[in-house]
Amino acid sequence: MFKRFSYRRRLFFYFFSIFLSFTIIILIFQYAREKQYRVSQLDNTLKIITETTHKFIENNDIYPNNLHKIDSLIKIIPQPDLRITIISNDGKVYYDNFVDDVEKMENHLNRPEVEGSVNNNYGTSIRKSTTTGQEYYYYSQSYNQYYIRTAVVYNIAIKNLLKAEHLFLLFIVFIFLIIWLIINFLTQKFGESITRLKEFVIRVRKNEPFETDYQFPRDELGTISNEIFNIYKQLVSTKNSLALEKEKLFNHLYVLNEGVAFFSNQKEKTLTNSHFIKYLNLISNQLIIEPEDFFKIDEFKPLIDFINQQIENTPHPKSGNLPRQEYLLNKSGKYFKIQCIIFHDKSFEIIITDITKLEKNRRIKQQMTSNIAHELKTPITSIKGFLETIINDPDIDKNTREHFIQRANAQASRLTDLINDIAILNKIEETGSYFVFNKLKINNLLDEILEEHHSLLEEKHMQVETDIDADVNVYGNESLISSIFRNLMGNSLNYAGNESKIEIKVYNDDDNYYYFSFSDNGIGIPDEHLPRIFERFYRIDSGRSRKLGGTGLGLAIVKNAVNLHKGEITVKNKPGGGVEFLFSLPKN
Ligand code: ADP
Numbered sequence: 001m002f003k004r005f006s007y008r009r010r011l012f013f014y015f016f017s018i019f020l021s022f023t024i025i026i027l028i029f030q031y032a033r034e035k036q037y038r039v040s041q042l043d044n045t046l047k048i049i050t051e052t053t054h055k056f057i058e059n060n061d062i063y064p065n066n067l068h069k070i071d072s073l074i075k076i077i078p079q080p081d082l083r084i085t086i087i088s089n090d091g092k093v094y095y096d097n098f099v100d101d102v103e104k105m106e107n108h109l110n111r112p113e114v115e116g117s118v119n120n121n122y123g124t125s126i127r128k129s130t131t132t133g134q135e136y137y138y139y140s141q142s143y144n145q146y147y148i149r150t151a152v153v154y155n156i157a158i159k160n161l162l163k164a165e166h167l168f169l170l171f172i173v174f175i176f177l178i179i180w181l182i183i184n185f186l187t188q189k190f191g192e193s194i195t196r197l198k199e200f201v202i203r204v205r206k207n208e209p210f211e212t213d214y215q216f217p218r219d220e221l222g223t224i225s226n227e228i229f230n231i232y233k234q235l236v237s238t239k240n241s242l243a244l245e246k247e248k249l250f251n252h253l254y255v256l257n258e259g260v261a262f263f264s265n266q267k268e269k270t271l272t273n274s275h276f277i278k279y280l281n282l283i284s285n286q287l288i289i290e291p292e293d294f295f296k297i298d299e300f301k302p303l304i305d306f307i308n309q310q311i312e313n314t315p316h317p318k319s320g321n322l323p324r325q326e327y328l329l330n331k332s333g334k335y336f337k338i339q340c341i342i343f344h345d346k347s348f349e350i351i352i353t354d355i356t357k358l359e360k361n362r363r364i365k366q367q368m369t370s371n372i373a374h375e376l377k378t379p380i381t382s383i384k385g386f387l388e389t390i391i392n393d394p395d396i397d398k399n400t401r402e403h404f405i406q407r408a409n410a411q412a413s414r415l416t417d418l419i420n421d422i423a424i425l426n427k428i429e430e431t432g433s434y435f436v437f438n439k440l441k442i443n444n445l446l447d448e449i450l451e452e453h454h455s456l457l458e459e460k461h462m463q464v465e466t467d468i469d470a471d472v473n474v475y476g477n478e479s480l481i482s483s484i485f486r487n488l489m490g491n492s493l494n495y496a497g498n499e500s501k502i503e504i505k506v507y508n509d510d511d512n513y514y515y516f517s518f519s520d521n522g523i524g525i526p527d528e529h530l531p532r533i534f535e536r537f538y539r540i541d542s543g544r545s546r547k548l549g550g551t552g553l554g555l556a557i558v559k560n561a562v563n564l565h566k567g568e569i570t571v572k573n574k575p576g577g578g579v580e581f582l583f584s585l586p587k588n
Contacts, residue, residue, distance in 0.1 A: 196225065326340070
């Protein structure tokens, strides 16, 4: 029943019932007091009447005869409905103003009030009169020769009491109204906190917006409500910042190059990114849509076994020492690092990283190091040989010594070239973004290079034909762009052969690039070597290249320099003989 009422109404009802009970108790108490007061008042009145009657009988000496004279006494006593009975000591009724024929009245000695007055001074009783049928209050007192019994109609009904006490009742009603107002005010005050709190809680549950500044009354309940509200506000702000962090994490997962997936300890996906599915497809050769398919792919068996073992057997891992496993996977020419971390609750994370580029770089570097060692060995052995010969044979003739020293010097220059080339390649690879870029007039650069090679070109009877407009400017690093043309020119000088012709031209351009062609009409490069010609230390004829001072790095430098400028380079043999390099360089 209470459920239907608001807290305020219930509070009001409680207070009201307490106060009502209290009022009823006061009324009952007052009624009892009043009754007692009335009785003692009646006692007093009847005692006086009895005494008066006794005096009247004695003074007039009318006992036992002439008792009817008492009628005149009754007339002057103001008490209405007064009944006086004179009973002899043996119980015989001699006089009763309510009864005419007293002779016929039964013995009254057994009447309770008379019995009461036998031993005590007086006796009383309340009972219905057999004579009149009304309820009477009887009072009897014993004298030497007789008992005098007086009685009045006993009427102390609530009605009379209320009549008599209407001022008191008015007072009670007045107090009741005031208390009712106070209770109403208090319950409203208490109820307000509860009602507001209830309203707030319902809004929160229904996910409805609520005022950011909820005001609660300034009482204990209000303070508690305020605290709850503040705690909730903190909770909301924590939830919001958590959601923000979560979103950041999501976004981070999506821009990551790694495939990442989180699984529950039931092996159900909780969070994953698109790369994860992509890598599963790459590795498994089947169509994979669900991250959970990870557990069906044979290639991941080592990790699946590890996960199963961790979930089933061991106790929960301690944070700070989470079990992890990783291994390398080689599939279709690609390399993947597969990692797994088991968390405290045995949920786990799987990370798949495509390390193909890294792995290839590592292998290239490894090969490069061994190539470098190999390349250094030849000139160093030569230099050492020449120097040892000179040291061991002090009598060697001057010309031979001179010859050996020059040969050693030439090898030292080769070493320098080699080291310079390695340094350039390293610089392009490691610190490519630090090269300073400028607007470069290609014709000026070519003029310089031609000037450098002037005598050699003449010696070999070679011609150079350039077809580049004066306004062709590329945006690039001067030393790298120069080294592109210098290397290509050097190669043509070395390999094309005497009396060959070199052609350098811009064959096309667009908004962003100039397209250059660098060709000669020399011996060309056998087709089977073309795909590998830009590799480091790749040579068609190592002996010849070395003899000509080649390092085997020239075309690798060219390709890397072009790529650093975001250009592209290809090579082909010309139909009429000779080799042609086509490459692009940026305008801006
Ligand atoms: P190298 O230091 O040996 O010249 P490069 O990387 O510059 O190294 O060239 C690689 C090889 O390509 C050379 O050894 C040479 O055999 C061949 N090559 C390069 N340019 C030409 C060319 N213009 N004509 C013929 N062969 C060439």
